[in-house]
Amino acid sequence: xxxxxxxxxxxxxxxxxxxxxxxxxxxxxxxxxxxxxxxxxxxxxxxxxxxxxxxxxxxxxxxxxxxxxxxxxxxxxxxxxxxxxxxxxxxxxxxxxxxxxxxxxxxxxxxxxxxxxxxxxxxxxxxxxxxxxxxxxxxxxxxxxxxxxxxxxxxxxxxxxxxxxxxxxxxxxxxxxxxxxxxxxxxxxxxxxxxxxxxxxxxxxxxxxxxxxxxxxxxxxxxxxxxxxxxxxxxxxxxxxxxxxxxxxxxxxxxxxxxxxxxxxxxxxxxxxxxxxxxxxxxxxxxxxxxxxxxxxxxxxxxxxxxxxxxxxxxxxxxxxxxxxxxxxxxxxxxxxxxxxxxxxxxxxxxxxxxxx
Ligand SMILES: [Mn+2]
Numbered sequence: 001x002x003x004x005x006x007x008x009x010x011x012x013x014x015x016x017x018x019x020x021x022x023x024x025x026x027x028x029x030x031x032x033x034x035x036x037x038x039x040x041x042x043x044x045x046x047x048x049x050x051x052x053x054x055x056x057x058x059x060x061x062x063x064x065x066x067x068x069x070x071x072x073x074x075x076x077x078x079x080x081x082x083x084x085x086x087x088x089x090x091x092x093x094x095x096x097x098x099x100x101x102x103x104x105x106x107x108x109x110x111x112x113x114x115x116x117x118x119x120x121x122x123x124x125x126x127x128x129x130x131x132x133x134x135x136x137x138x139x140x141x142x143x144x145x146x147x148x149x150x151x152x153x154x155x156x157x158x159x160x161x162x163x164x165x166x167x168x169x170x171x172x173x174x175x176x177x178x179x180x181x182x183x184x185x186x187x188x189x190x191x192x193x194x195x196x197x198x199x200x201x202x203x204x205x206x207x208x209x210x211x212x213x214x215x216x217x218x219x220x221x222x223x224x225x226x227x228x229x230x231x232x233x234x235x236x237x238x239x240x241x242x243x244x245x246x247x248x249x250x251x252x253x254x255x256x257x258x259x260x261x262x263x264x265x266x267x268x269x270x271x272x273x274x275x276x277x278x279x280x281x282x283x284x285x286x287x288x289x290x291x292x293x294x295x296x297x298x299x300x301x302x303x304x305x306x307x308x309x310x311x312x313x314x315x316x317x318x319x320x321x322x323x324x325x326x327x328x329x330x331x332x333x334x335x336x337x338x339x340x341x342x343x344x345x346x347x348x349x350x351x352x353x354x355x356x357x
Contacts, residue, residue: 054082
């Protein structure tokens with residue numbers, strides 16, 4: 001990879017307006033945050049993309065960053081390898097996201113959100129560009145020319161918000177809606193272990209800036225097509241529990257029978273996690289190419305990111321995933337071996353122990 005351009009080091013970061021409470025990294029005189037801001041200030045044309053099968057955080061972050069770049073008087077192309085899932089098509093500007101598998105054209109930089117590698121975007125042609133990596137996954141990696149990975153951020157949208165503030169962007173109702181969505185979805189509706197007081201502070205600021213929490217929650221959580229619920233029913237009939245671990249799955253045939261798509265698999269794993277006395281759940285779905293997609297979820301300090309990573313994937317402590325070759329029985333066997341081992345060795349922290357009874 002080529003070295004960092006000179007101009008990225010030359011300019012100090014913008015200071016936030018006086019009296020405003022902003023987190024420490026914004027004030028850092030050097031480091032990736034300042035360099036990224038500098039790249040945005042000096043460049044003219046940007047590509048903004050995220051991971052394959054985009055979720056609320058990737059889409060909300062892409063759209064918000066695109067709008068911030070536009071406010072800076074610059075051009076941003078938003079590209080995704082997959083179409084936008086139904087529940088996110090209400091997001092302002094969602095029709096400006098182009099679905100493509102190849103990147104063409106000249107850009108001053110490509111900002112890659114929420115990815116641990118170029119590969120995770122499923123986009124060809126990125127490796128020739130100057131790459132900026134903004135991520136918050138435990139399994140995040142410094143694969144780009146500039147890498148800003150903040151494991152503490154509840155969503156990448158929270159990081160985009162910090163960039164927007166430092167760039168002096170106005171948080172319009174449209175940007176607020178996109179950023180609120182990133183926090184809502186990446187915390188599982190303010191339920192996961194990544195929720196901090198600062199998460200609510202940001203949510204509040206987004207609502208004050210014009211985000212409508214009821215309308216957003218309605219569009220995301222109460223607008224499922226019937227195919228999704230029929231698929232959920234199929235998965236729940238297969239639900240198995242063994243101690244603190246539970247699992248369920250759907251085949252490609254199930255999806256055909258219920259007229260559902262891979263998109264409809266989203267969220268099934270969380271329904272299983274709602275079970276009492278279960279701390280880890282895996283949901284498996286057969287992809288059209290014969291591979292098996294796995295979604296892992298956990299409660300408290302039980303870490304499924306480490307398990308996903310051992311199987312070639314990644315993610316967060318409470319939400320992770322990977323894709324395996326082969327059939328469901330084999331994939332299930334592999335992941336259960338990992339889960340059983342990890343549960344047996346797990347030493348829950350005090351907060352979790354009180355809930356184990
Ligand atoms: Mn995220």
